[in-house]
Amino acid sequence: MEFLKTDDGSLTLRHEVLGELYHSDRGAVGEAEHVYIRAGFDAIPKKEETAVFEVGFGTGLNCYLTYWRAVREHRRVDYAAIDLYPLAPETVAQLNYTADPVFMRLHAVPWDGIVHEIDRDQVFTLAKYKADLSAFDFSPLVGRFDVVYFDAFAPDAQPELWSETIMRQMFAILRPGGIWVTYSAKGIVKQALRAVGFEVFRLPGALGKRHMVRAVKPMK
């Protein structure tokens, strides 16, 4: 696995087979905070428990940032994530985001699709699914989530993961009023989202990038 330093000093990785970066080269942490935490998690009305689904757990950075946001705001979070290529522990150990043991605890959760408690106070639970997004059976998860962090590799690299078929599944797992966020604002992504019933909004992108997308599942 190749490591690269992004402009804010945080490391990212290049996928060995697909050749794609795991984050923006303008800043891994900056992008994660902008797209997934501020435009995603923070946009959900505060309530006792928030359910998050992440496509592409990768380095666990989005999950880690969500953990601390949740603890700081006294919000319980039920977090689930899918990844077909979980990172090797030796790779995770070389990332420079934090020395916080919580980060390693998130990575230590097995890829068994079972809900695991991350802390004794049950503030944060995590379920990790090692599976192919395009073949995953989402039926047990229908209507469960408040927010989807859609952090797949770029639509040019993996168009099959940005299809209408996948977006229909994302729509189905969200509650009415739930939101879906991603870093890409490509036309085909917005088209697929609209075609399955989302309301689509373009927001300013992370770290000088022009746009990102937030899609909302209508209440009715």
Ligand SMILES: C[S@@+](CC[C@H](N)C(=O)[O-])C[C@H]1O[C@@H](n2cnc3c(N)ncnc32)[C@H](O)[C@@H]1O
């Ligand atoms: C942009 S990276 C995710 C970055 C991650 N959210 C982070 O904070 O490090 C895309 C992720 O999608 C995963 N992936 C690629 N193809 C997949 C597939 N068919 N199904 C599920 N996950 C896939 C990769 O292993 C990678 O971890």
